[in-house]
Amino acid sequence: MSALWSVGAGLLLLLLWVRHRGLEAVLVHHRWVFVCLFLLPLSILFDIYYQLRAWAVWRLHSAPRQHAQRVRHIQEQVREWKKEGSKRYMCTGRPGWLTVSLRVGKYKKTHKNIMINLMDVLEVDSERQVVRVEPLVSMGQLTAYLNPMGWTIPVVPELDDLTVGGLIMGTGIESSSHIYGLFQHTCVAYELVLADGSLVRCSPTENSDLFYAVPWSCGTLGFLVAAEIKMIPAKKYVKIHYKPVRGLQKICEKFTEESKKKENSFVEGLMYSLDEAVIMTGVLTDEAEPSKINRIGNYYKPWFFKHVEKYLKADRTGVEYIPSRHYYHRHTRSIFWELQDIIPFGNNPVFRYLFGWMVPPKISLLKLTQGEAIRKLYEQHHVVQDMLVPMKSLEKSIQTFHIDLNVYPIWLCPFILPNNPGMVHPKGNETELYVDIGAYGEPKSKQFEARASMRQMEKFVRSVHGFQMLYADCYMTREEFWDMFDGSLYHKLREQMNCKDAFPEVYDKICKAARH
DSSP: OHHHHHHHHHHHHHHHHHHHHOHHHHHHHOHHHHIIIIIHHHHHHHHHHHHHHHHHHHHHTOHHHHHHHHHHHHHHHHHHHHHTTSOSOEEEOSOGGGSSSSSOOGGGGTSEEEOOOOOOEEEEETTTTEEEEOTTOBHHHHHHHHGGGTEEOSOOOSSTTOBHHHHHHSOOOOTTHHHHOSGGGGEEEEEEEOTTSOEEEEBTTBSHHHHHHSTTSTTSSOEEEEEEEEOEEOOSEEEEEEEEEESHHHHHHHHHHHHTOTTOSEEEEEEEETTEEEEEEEEEESOOOGGGBOOTTSTTSOOHHHHHHHHHHHTOOEEEEEEHHHHHTTTTTTTTTTHHHHSTTTTSHHHHHHHGGGOSOOHHHHHHTOHHHHHHHHHHHOEEEEEEEEGGGHHHHHHHHHHHTOOSSEEEEEEEEOOOSSSOOOSSSSOEEEEEEEEEEOOOOTTOOHHHHHHHHHHHHHHTTOEEOTTSOBOOOHHHHHHHSOOHHHHHHHHHTTOTTTSOOHHHHHBHHHHO
């Protein structure tokens, strides 16, 4: 009874404090209070619901049968839109706050919302080594489904909640991308409902123009209803080597050298300052030295980027064996390093042991509850950007990031970019090695101003024939956007398939200059 009185008294004091400070002030300056008390428990309930649903679908083997019915329902909605006179653009009916992108999609309020409830794994074809999935299947869901069968996908983008549809219509990358390319390059077929309500399958040999135009199109060519993705055999562990490197030139040389080695299953770099980094390389293995196994995904373990930093501070190399699924989602618990700005004490051992099992809060719930004040604060004083640049421009790119942003840590992830048709390909006629430079956090550059600084960054990226990931804030003009991306195939297909009255152009959907 005394415990209940204590809890009640604590809640009463909290409410009085919130009333005194004002709810908006608490949400902006003490957001951790709201996140810890409300969003973490809600996130757990979300996870439980989706896990129970996935288990029920798997037990009942109902996904393939229901898939056909759901696709027909989508087709019916599109045909109904046509009967109504095609007066408004169409978009998916999924609420904007459910997406992992920090951008708020205001177009949902003005466009015709097509409900797409497709979130199941449909088929695992071991002979073809292909898994067929619906677009709302998440990375966490897919690895949990495939790993017990002895399979995984070649590129498993970091965060659990990233969906197949988002990774195809946008893009996705992982530390295995120096071998396999971006997420789109591991896909072998897509199925889409087009603007006329027809269902079409496309692959490199069937409707190939559409197959190459879909990635990066952000849902402006049709509604993705299924995708076929390559599978590779899974192994129990990733044997990971940590190597601290100092000096920007040496960092770039070492990172480039390791990225070119195909014997490395994984290559990743974390930069903690302009001239300090840890380069990590990993190989898949079924054998491990028991004393060197690190189950980094356990809730009480230190956040991965903090764990890596210990090797830099101690100035020593190291070798560990991390269980494969823990490795694939190693940055999930801390949302890379974004969570330290939301819960400043989140990596404290006491917090990890008592509440770490509830972390991280759902990004979708963070978006839903951020409010206008926090949104503006983040927009002006926070960056979340991934810029894809040729590896040969790595040193110059890091220097530019340092001058314009000065955000650390910086994530470095190499990838191979084949010369395929579509919006994103190398400037020359051959496959080229690129690198994703990820900056997430509060810029320390004294001259940082969100719009001006990001436009300067975008100009630099265009100058080296790089690309900006489209989940993030984009400040380019229409001409600048299509200077960065190759729109020739995209615009041809929009004309051929009568998309212009059905879907907005990708620029109008994602760029700030078009949305404001």
